[in-house]
Amino acid sequence: MAALGDQSEQQAMASQPKPLTQSPPISNIVIVIAMQTEALPIVNRFQLTEDPHSPFPQGVPWVRYHGTYKHLNISLIWPGKDPTLGVDSVGTISSALVTYAAIQILQPDLIINAGTAGGFKAKGASIGDVFIVSDCAFHDRRIPIPVFDLYGVGLRKAFETPNLVKELNLKVGKLSTGDSLDMTQQDETSIIANDATVKDMEGAAIAYVADLLKVPAIFLKAVTDIIDGDKPTSEEFLQNLAAVTAALDLAIEQVIDFINGKCLSEL
Template structure:
């Protein structure tokens, strides 16, 4: 779809720890909850003439953890389009990468798609393409990638931090560079709204490497979040220029 001039960008992060480096870099204001009683939190500010909002999924009222995963992400995207009406929605976050497709810890991908789901298996003919998706939602991502010296990639999303054989079959078929837990859900909402969306994903762990994902994820979350915030700030300054 044609991207309109960008005067207002909204960044959607899953985890507070992923978002805090950027919130601090840009000195954004804490606006509280985006849509009480839902847990999503909202921060806003500017980068030159560009209005910038950050939304994080927030903390689950019962379990006290960040509301990661595709269901809260879908709701957050809907709330962003309904309430904030950005010119561009950016899903920023960390992800698993793949050595066999050039992945490394801290590497940052910027992409307008395709965004797939690898954990929606619906073997009824008309539902299969819906289940897997494959949404592409920006025509500008390639130019931004070139200017910023980042890489484009395919993102595949599911609600599990691990990867079982069914997930792996789809991730291989999609040739995904980044495995995350939110992007496809946000992409589906963006597609319903016919609004542009990109993802910026920093690699915390190598899914096809030798270390268990959850150990690498915890070890590298802060490093990857710093790389992420640096890349996102460069993108925002490019958009604001």
């Protein structure tokens, strides 16, 4: 029979708060990529295979590639080709829909949105640079009514990864998203207000869905064209797409290797 003093000590120990246990390592990653040209090098690098039995609703063009790499289950989601016109389903609507569906079905620990983007040389961007995004916002949702204006901008922070940034020596910048490849004067004013270094057509929409469903999301953007340069955006984008996609592919591999075996708090 234990002595009274021992019982008191046991009771005191039982009343102490238990130390917080470290969260388990990341095991399930969803990569969302808007264009097939951007997606296929990553599919090949990680030897992912197309899911013959799509988990998505019948009739949608969304494609899932999946496989395992080291200790990670990786799903790469591409919104597919527009059923009518046969081009990549780019833009905020497709990206938001496919991200929502992927989260619901696949329950990822982490989302990575990877893709190409325009960059601003005034903010230090050069062709081929790969940026990890600190903040996402929209530049073409203009609602000039108090509070609705802030909703339109939709500013959201990406999941913070200070150790990843330091280890891989990544450039960090803010991202501005809109549904047009070109940039109007109004867009430019909003992008400057967003303090953006890079501009794309899906990031802020993915950030909105990830925030809504409380899934951490990080964003990697590789610069194909200099928006404040002297070449037409569409021409420069197509000229540099293949080479910049290769740089993005390499950066994704480095990021995945860093994530492997780590929990979210270690990123």
